[in-house]
Amino acid sequence: MRRSPATLAALLVVAGVLCAGLIGLGVWQIERLHWKVALIETVGERVHAAPTPAPGLDRWPQITAESDGYRHIWVSGRYRDDATVFVQAVTERGPGFWAMTPIVSDRGFTVLVNRGFVPDRHAPLVGSARVTGLLRPSEPGGAFLRKNDPAANRWFSRDIAAIAAARRLGPVAPYFIDADAGAPESVPVAGLTVIRFSNNHLVYAMTWFALAAMVAGAAAMLVRSQRRGSA
Known part of the structure; x- marks a missing residue:
């Protein structure tokens, strides 16, 4: 079907805009790919x-997940076992809880420590007052479709601010520490941190580029069809 020059021009403009937008999305995904690869390498080093x-x-105001997440750190001090919070968890050892205990450091500040996995809330808490582990950012709000309920002492995420308020801890570090693994028989069972980053950016980039090619191909077919109609 022959189209008027104005209609053809409008369709080509729309195709050009779509193609440019799709290529832009593909380039953005390539940039994200490079960023994700660098992040994975950086975390591995940390x-x-x-x-x-x-x-x-x-240092607290400058801490971010990107600049400090999974950094290997240590702290020594005195555990406050009376303020332990049990956060529901599902691990390679099955369902249970993360035992989150504040430690008052020798340097005068308080930080929450994920001492590890316990199968129930009444598991004994043993461990040294010197802790090494990975720096983790707060997990505010709760889990998928489940909100933390401090009043009922039901926790689904490691929300530092909410835990500190519920246990009246005062100012605490804006991060918690995932404790390193201890002896095999230690309880809680530490060292279960899962370090996994989804990296589908290359697939997304190829999808956007393929769509851009399809739009360009459709525009080329439109032009050829118009020329044949003019012959």
């Missing part, structure tokens, strides 16, 4: 690095 002192109050 996890296996020698532990450094846990960030103190002067």
Whole structure:
């Protein structure tokens, strides 16, 4: 079907805009791919690095998941077992709880420590007052379709601010520490941190580029059809 020059021009403009937008999305996914690969490499280096002192109050405002997540740190001090919170968890050992206990550090600040997995809320809590582990950002709000209920002492995520308020801990570090694995018989069972990053950016990029090619191909067919109609 022959179209008027104005209609053809409008269709080609729309195709051009769509093609440019799809290519832009593909390029953005490639950039995200490079960022994700660099993040995975950085986290791998952090996890296996020698532990450094846990960030103190002067560093708290600058801490972010991207710049500090999974950093290997250590802290020493006194556990407050009376303020332990049990957060529901599903691990390779089955369902149970993360035992979250605040530790008052020798440097004068409080930080929550995920001492590890326990099968029930009444499992004994043993361990040293010197902890090494991975820095993890807060998990505010709760889990999927389940909100934390501090009043009922029901926890589905490791929400630092909510736990600190419920246990009246006062100012606490804006991160918690996932404790390193201890002896095989230790309870809680620490060292179960799952480090996994989804990396589908290349697939997404190829999808956007393929769609852009389809739009360009459709535009080319439209032009050829118009020329044949003019012959």
